[in-house]
Structures are given as structure tokens and as C-alpha cells.
Amino acid sequence: MIVISHVKGHTLAGFGGAIKNLAMGCASRQGKIDQHKIVAPFISKIACLACNVCIDACPENAITVDSIAHIDYEKCIGCNDCVGECPKNAIKLNKIKSDEFIEGLVEYAYGAIENKKDKTLYINFLTNIAPDCDCNPFSDRPIVNDIGILASYDPVAIDQASYDLINNQIGIIDSALTKNHAPGEDKFKGVWRNIDGQQQIEYAQKINMGTKDYKLIKI
Structure with a gap:
């Protein structure tokens, strides 16, 4: 399986990359509804x-x-x-339920690859990094400039690298990013201040879906 993801922000998870895309992309329609229902506004x-x-x-x-x-x-x-x-x-959104949503999302993602970890490739596009999910019927100005494309066999590592690369950029001032514009600051919290996008990466590592450790090799 090849998981191709456009990295962006997300209303519920704060950050959307390989893990989020895997969870929603490999879920049935009812599975998608089950994941979202926990965070009704x-x-x-x-x-x-x-x-x-x-x-x-x-x-x-x-x-x-x-x-x-x-x-x-x-x-x-x-x-x-x-x-x-x-x-x-x-x-x-209820902050406690947002935390539950993120953990449920990660578990759905892990369920999709549990028996095929070594047969799954992940490609993350760090271009046109919008503040919200692509499923919305509208777009907004990117929160940082384009960075490039990443590939990995580890969904946790590729999402951590994506998160770090985006946070190391200078935030675009006239975007949905209301704070955290400086390099090193969390750009996704600058858009969704009550949601920790890093949480899904931490939890994915905790349940042995992958590792946050990575080495960038430029080609």
C-alpha cells in the first residue's frame, strides 16, 4: 500500500498527515462517522x-x-x-473529547497497517500547507511556504519530520495563523490553539505504530 498525504492543519486533530490520512482513508463511511461523532460541537x-x-x-x-x-x-x-x-x-469543541478523537484516530490508522507495516510506503506533500482539512469545500492561504515532499516506511517518523519542518518555517502573516509565526514555534497551535497536533504522533509511538526518530536524506 502507498499512502499519499497532503499535509495541512485539521479542525479536530490540529495536524493532518500520514496518520490522519491513513485513519480516514482506510475507514468505511460508518467508521469515519464513528471517529467524528465523539467530538460533536x-x-x-x-x-x-x-x-x-x-x-x-x-x-x-x-x-x-x-x-x-x-x-x-x-x-x-x-x-x-x-x-x-x-x-x-x-x-x-470539547477539549477532552478532542483528545479522545485523536487517540481513536491513531488506533484506526494502526488497525489498517498492523499486519502490513513492512509493506506500506508513506509520501507526504508539504506544499500548499492549508490551515484546515482538504475535505472542506473551500481553501485558505497557506500558513507557511512550500517545503517539499517526504517519503518513509514509518508513518510516525514522516509525520514528525513534517511537523518539525513546518514549525521551522516563518509563518505567513496574512493567513489563518494568528500567532507562533517565528521559526521553531508550533504553527498548528497558531491556528488551532486548543488542540495539540503533536499528540497523535506521541500516541502513535506509544502504541508502537512507529518511532518519532528520523534522519532526513535529501535527494
């Missing part, structure tokens, strides 16, 4: 303006609005498109 009664923007963002018609917006959790699939669309940041 909640709405701040104080911040909500009842502007109806979230209604149009929801693909399952799970949101209604009267004096404020309401989510029908029986219909909600946890895609969290409404989080990014809300103009007042009134729709938020």
Missing part, C-alpha cells in the same frame, strides 16, 4: 448571534435556530463544519 449561549450561518454549513440538517442555535445530536455526525463557519467563534 457545542454552542455558547452567550456568543451565539442566531445568524443562521451554521444552518447552511451543516450537511445533515442537524442545526436549528430560534433565539440561539441548537444542535440535534441524533443527527449530528461530528463533521464540525459549523465550527469553522461560525463568524463569532460561538461553536466550540
Whole structure:
């Protein structure tokens, strides 16, 4: 199997690379829904303006609005498109559940390759590094300049190298990156400040999916 991933930010995981792509790409439709459902959003009664923007963002018609917006959790699939669309940041994710989502995502990824570790190649494209997932029906300015393409047989190592290379860049000022522009600062936390994108890499190493150690060889 060859896993080709476009590296970018992610609303739920903070960072999307080989591990995230493997988890979602090798899951059934129901598997994708199961992974996302754990982080269904909640709405701040104080911040909500009842502007109806979230209604149009929801693909399952799970949101209604009267004096404020309401989510029908029986219909909600946890895609969290409404989080990014809300103009007042009134729709938020539960931090504890975000941690659970990340661990579940890693476990799904590991399940896809557990018996074929030595038969899987990973290629990460560090180009057009957007702040959010490619599954969204819109794009945004990259948060750093293009870096290149990485290849490895270890999904943990390639994601760690991708993460480090991006963080070592100067962040693009007029992008969704609101802080952490300096080289060495966490660019993904500069976009998704309440989510630790490094967590999925740490957890993947913990469950023996691979190692964070790597050596870059330029060709």
C-alpha cells in the first residue's frame, strides 16, 4: 500500500498527515462517522448571534435556530463544519473529547497497517500547507511556504519530520495563523490553539505504530 498525504492543519486533530490520512482513508463511511461523532460541537449561549450561518454549513440538517442555535445530536455526525463557519467563534469543541478523537484516530490508522507495516510506503506533500482539512469545500492561504515532499516506511517518523519542518518555517502573516509565526514555534497551535497536533504522533509511538526518530536524506 502507498499512502499519499497532503499535509495541512485539521479542525479536530490540529495536524493532518500520514496518520490522519491513513485513519480516514482506510475507514468505511460508518467508521469515519464513528471517529467524528465523539467530538460533536457545542454552542455558547452567550456568543451565539442566531445568524443562521451554521444552518447552511451543516450537511445533515442537524442545526436549528430560534433565539440561539441548537444542535440535534441524533443527527449530528461530528463533521464540525459549523465550527469553522461560525463568524463569532460561538461553536466550540470539547477539549477532552478532542483528545479522545485523536487517540481513536491513531488506533484506526494502526488497525489498517498492523499486519502490513513492512509493506506500506508513506509520501507526504508539504506544499500548499492549508490551515484546515482538504475535505472542506473551500481553501485558505497557506500558513507557511512550500517545503517539499517526504517519503518513509514509518508513518510516525514522516509525520514528525513534517511537523518539525513546518514549525521551522516563518509563518505567513496574512493567513489563518494568528500567532507562533517565528521559526521553531508550533504553527498548528497558531491556528488551532486548543488542540495539540503533536499528540497523535506521541500516541502513535506509544502504541508502537512507529518511532518519532528520523534522519532526513535529501535527494
